[in-house]
Every structure is written in C-alpha cells, then in structure tokens.
Amino acid sequence: MAGDRDGSRDRGRDRRPAGGGCLRASGRVHRFGDDVNTDVIIAAQHKASALDIATMARHTFEDIDPDFVDRVRPGDLVVAGRNFGCGSSRETAPRVLSACGVAAVVAQPFARIFFRNAINSGLPVAECDTTGIAAGDELVLDLDAGYLEAAGTRRRVD
Template sequence: MKLEGKAWKFGDDISTDHIAPGRLFHLRSNLEELAKHVLEDADAEFPKKVQKGDFVVAGRNFGLGSSREHAPRIIKIAGVSAVLAKSFARIFFRNAINVGLPVLICDTDKIDVGDTLEVDLEKGVVLNKSKNLTLTFSPLPKAMLNILNDGGLSSHIKKHGDFKLE
C-alpha cells in the first residue's frame, strides 16, 4: 500500500482542539462542514490548500486532549492520506486506525512543508522525493493494515465479522 502527496508541517503538541476547533462544536453532526476547518487553528491556510493525498507531518504528542473521534475523521475527510509524527496521543492513534486514517511514528525532522513524500505502509519506508532521502518507521502490524485497507474498523467488522483481524 503506497501513498503519495505533499507534506504539511506542524509542531509538537497539536491537540484535538487544534484539529477540530472547539468553537465549532455545533458542527459535530456535519463532519463534511467541520472538515473545512480542520487544523485551521494551527495553520489558517491548511484547510483551504490541502489536497487529496497530502500528509500531515508533526512533532511529538500529536492528537493530545479529548478523545473526540471526529478529530481523525475530519483529517481523513479533508483528503489527508496519513499523519506522520514523532509520537501520538494514545487515544488519537487508536481512533485514527479505527476510522481508517494511517498514523505513522517516525522521525519527521528531515521533512519540510511542501516536500513530496511517498509512503509504503507495508515496508515502513518514507521516501522524501524532494530531498532524495529515505526515512523508516516500524511497519504497522498486519491486523492494523487490514483494518486500514478495509476503510476502518467498522467496515472491517462488516466485511469479516467480529474480531477477525487477519
């Protein structure tokens, strides 16, 4: 499973409030509309300029804060193919996999805004095409890849039945 797109760079401690601004709480039942504001409190230009297939690239502790499942969901709705970060808040990581959004733990220091990336989820490789640089990450377990390939946990269970992860 290979993904390709442009990098959007964010720093450390990007919270679920940065991802899904709390002032827009009333849009929780309209995720398509809420996705038009994804990460705007961290970068006002991001929701206007992000393209299908692009990557969110961040530092440490991405997704900290409340366990709102709509945070990773609106990142996915906005067209982001994966989030790469040095570390993730545990609940955000799990919610992201459950909604079918790949989240990859890797060193993001050598990725800059606008770099073109190619990510191989199975091999655990990030090719920074802009810098001709290869980065690695621990490949996701087969069970997680199966969930992602099926579009998230709900779709996976509908397809295979309860708790059949392989």
C-alpha cells in the first residue's frame, strides 16, 4: 500500500503513535457538559498570540471555568458529554489543552473537526459513555487495551 513504508498512510481512528506503542494515562477529571464549543476552549481574542501556545494556554476555558488553568495538573483528563469541540475549526483548541498538561480528552462523541485536530496535534482522544463520571474522579485510560476505568468500573472506549 502506498505510503506504508514511510508511515504516512492514513491511520484512521488509531490514536497510538506510529510504529506501535501505547497510551496509558491516569489522572484527575475536569468535567464539562455537552456542546463545548472551541470558542470556549480558547476564545478568539486570544488567538492573536497563536505563535505562543503557552500564552494562549493561560486562557483555556476561561469563559466557562475561570479556575481551570490553576487547577489542572500534568496528566489530568478532560471528560465531557456530547459534541465536545463543536464550532469553528480552531486548531489551537487541542494544542492549548496539551499545553495545560491535559493527558487526554474523553467524550461521547466528539465534534468531528475537533477529533481530527486533536489526533493531528497529538492529543489523545477517546469516545465512550461518560455518564456518572464526575469532576475530581480519578481515571485510568488505556487506549492500547481499549478501556477507561472510573471508580472501579471499566468502560470500553473507541
């Protein structure tokens, strides 16, 4: 198949690094609801500093969760309801989440454009039922094995 040898073929929904590997993340949940728009992940007025992702990251979720950047720690996970990342194709949205230390985003399901932008920028994403997962819960996400564990219960992830 063309492109296989150089690793450039389309990997579809496979979120593992090219050449194998796995992703296992564990961390605290930052919970959001349905229809979280890319404009609230990173507002347009902060896009002027697009060359400085660290500066932009200080404004992540500031319109809906002003304390997010103070609470988030490296390895934490963002968990949301339906249609996370809807709205405009703001490629910086997944980049600011990574810059804040977010290890992965879990939703049920994602807005398609955010899903692709996240994969393209290297932010792991997983789709599963997020009902019952609350802010502050500790999660384990294993994309290689295909599960998310919350409060001792495993859920299959896509």
